[in-house]
Amino acid sequence: MTGIEATLHAAVESGRVPGVVALAATRDGPVFQGAYGLRSLGDPAPMTLDTIFALASMTKAVTSVAAMQLVEEGRLGLDDPMAAILPEMADPLVLERFDAAGRPVLRPARGAVTLRHLLTHTAGYGYDHWDPLLDRYMRSAGLSGGPRTAKGMPLMFDPGTRWEYGINTDLAGQVVEAVSGRSLGAYLRERILGPLGMEETGFAVPAAWRGRMAGRHQRGPDGVLALDREFVPPEHVEVEGGGGGLFGTGPDYLRLLRMLLNGGTLDGVRILAPETVAEMGRNQIGAVEVQPLPASSVPGRADRADFFPGMRKKWGLGFLMNTDSVPGRRTANSLAWGGLFNTYYWIDPEAGITGAVFTQLLPFADAAVLDLLGGFETAVYASRSPAGAPIESKSLFSPRFPVE
Numbered sequence: 001m002t003g004i005e006a007t008l009h010a011a012v013e014s015g016r017v018p019g020v021v022a023l024a025a026t027r028d029g030p031v032f033q034g035a036y037g038l039r040s041l042g043d044p045a046p047m048t049l050d051t052i053f054a055l056a057s058m059t060k061a062v063t064s065v066a067a068m069q070l071v072e073e074g075r076l077g078l079d080d081p082m083a084a085i086l087p088e089m090a091d092p093l094v095l096e097r098f099d100a101a102g103r104p105v106l107r108p109a110r111g112a113v114t115l116r117h118l119l120t121h122t123a124g125y126g127y128d129h130w131d132p133l134l135d136r137y138m139r140s141a142g143l144s145g146g147p148r149t150a151k152g153m154p155l156m157f158d159p160g161t162r163w164e165y166g167i168n169t170d171l172a173g174q175v176v177e178a179v180s181g182r183s184l185g186a187y188l189r190e191r192i193l194g195p196l197g198m199e200e201t202g203f204a205v206p207a208a209w210r211g212r213m214a215g216r217h218q219r220g221p222d223g224v225l226a227l228d229r230e231f232v233p234p235e236h237v238e239v240e241g242g243g244g245g246l247f248g249t250g251p252d253y254l255r256l257l258r259m260l261l262n263g264g265t266l267d268g269v270r271i272l273a274p275e276t277v278a279e280m281g282r283n284q285i286g287a288v289e290v291q292p293l294p295a296s297s298v299p300g301r302a303d304r305a306d307f308f309p310g311m312r313k314k315w316g317l318g319f320l321m322n323t324d325s326v327p328g329r330r331t332a333n334s335l336a337w338g339g340l341f342n343t344y345y346w347i348d349p350e351a352g353i354t355g356a357v358f359t360q361l362l363p364f365a366d367a368a369v370l371d372l373l374g375g376f377e378t379a380v381y382a383s384r385s386p387a388g389a390p391i392e393s394k395s396l397f398s399p400r401f402p403v404e
Contacts, residue, residue: 003382004032007375012037016368017359018217018225019047021250024355024380025258032355032380033251040215041227052205052213053358054233055246055253056339060169062256063184063242064119064318065192066176068276071115075179078119078317081112085178086171088151089113094124095137095154104137110158115175117159118168119317120284124155126166129296131156148241149174163290163315173242184240195269196255201248203240205233209247216341217361218300219368225361244340250358253345257354260335261347280317281335281349290315296363302340305365319347329377342369346377355380 001009004022011017019037023030035047070076076085083090092113093106109124117123128135128144134156138144143152148170156164173184180187185203193201205213216228233247255266260280264272272280290313292306307313307320314321319335330336331350338344342364345356357373359366 003379004376005034007372007379008034008036011368011372011375015225017361017372019051019214019359020372021047021049021051021053021358022356022376023250023254024353024376025254025261026354027258027262027352029258030251030254033254035250039213041217041225043215047214048212049251050200050212050249051358052200052209052233052247052249053343053360054214054216054339054341055201055248055343056244056341057169057337058253058339058343058345059242059244059246060337061260061318061345062188062192062246063169063173063176064280065256065260065272066184066187066242067115067119067172068272068280068317069191070176070179072273072276076115076175078116079114082115082118082171082175083112085175086150088149089171092124092150092155092159094158095133095156097133098136102140104140104154106154109155111160113155113159115172116284116317118172118175120163120315121165121168122160122163122285122288122315123166123168123171124157124159124162124164125150125153125168125171126156126164129298129301130165130293132297135297148239148243161288163285163288165293167243169318170241170243173240176242184242192256192271193252195271196259196266198248198252198255201246201252203237203245203247204235205247206235209233210235213247214358214360219361219363219366220300250356253356253358254354257345257347257356261349261352261354280319281321281333281347282316283314283321284317285315289313290320293365300363302362302364303366307336328381329374330381338364340364342366344369344373351381353380353384 018041021035024032035049092109094109096105113123126134128138148167216231217225259266263274264277295304296302312323325331330348334348336346342359347354
């Protein structure tokens with residue numbers, strides 16, 4: 001058993017996760033693909049590489065690629081005001097506070113929201129469950145639980161002055177729809193998913209996929225995991241959310257990561273120009289700093305998330321960037337992000353390595369899954385020779401962890 005396999009095996013054997021799919025690749029191709037444990041607690045079906053996961057915010061990378069294709073073609077400008085495309089973004093207001101009478105205090109924003117702001121989460125839009133002030137406003141305005149749109153949504157600060165995770169990539173997806181004249185799903189299928197061979201990724205889960213869907217789990221305050229039996233994957237969707245709506249398999253997503261690692265091309269198919277991919281991997285927020293995500297106001301939805309505590313972090317065009325190398329793991333200026341249900345990826349251009357871990361449980365930033373991610377990543381890097389040779393071929397396709 002390799003070090004990579006032992007790490008994944010131990011996470012399942014200990015009961016810390018019900019099951020996991022983990023993958024890694026170099027520029028030459030996949031070097032590890034493994035599935036361990038169960039798709040769902042209480043169900044004997046084993047986790048397999050073709051298991052379908054809710055990708056949640058890992059959708060953002062795909063939408064960012066779509067927007068940058070339109071930038072390449074001259075149909076969008078990174079610093080163009082987006083209100084010219086989405087009128088509901090015109091004349092935005094900044095929410096400053098609530099007065100003594102409980103009324104929101106708003107003022108006109110200084111500056112327009114641009115595509116660069118949307119792709120870097122510096123536009124001023126937030127998520128209500130991660131921002132108490134916004135949550136209070138949304139509740140008072142009767143907007144809680146509604147579609148993720150700029151209509152009626154205040155900014156939390158002037159565009160470009162701070163970083164706050166929010167609905168920005170959903171809005172970027174709506175920009176893609178408006179400029180292309182296609183639904184986001186149709187655009188992604190035609191321009192990204194189809195050309196990359198990501199045949200089992202989409203905004204809905206058709207009947208043919210449903211039997212391979214990973215169960216959704218919730219970790220309770222006592223640390224015990226329970227299956228969410230009320231979750232039903234959607235067979236059809238009305239809103240194709242660019243910030244978090246895709247479902248797909250681990251091997252499909254690895255193809256996206258490999259394309260980015262290889263400068264925009266995979267298997268002879270060009271999705272982006274090398275210069276565009278390089279720009280996406282540069283700091284786009286200047287002196288602004290990426291901040292930790294607070295615990296969600298919705299119990300059990302998300303724990304506080306501070307990736308690489310104590311390190312200054314930046315944001316590219318769609319990706320978190322670590323400014324320092326992590327000992328035994330990714331090098332400085334790697335790209336990364338994850339999804340709400342504890343799926344995570346990284347792209348390390350300097351080392352020429354990319355990888356991803358897929359589970360399906362809440363809360364986000366679950367300590368056990370983050371430990372698993374760190375252990376997997378460390379084992380991947382340790383398996384490379386000092387000369388940087390690919391991982392030994394015997395771990396190309398890891399045997400599935402047997403289920404008792």
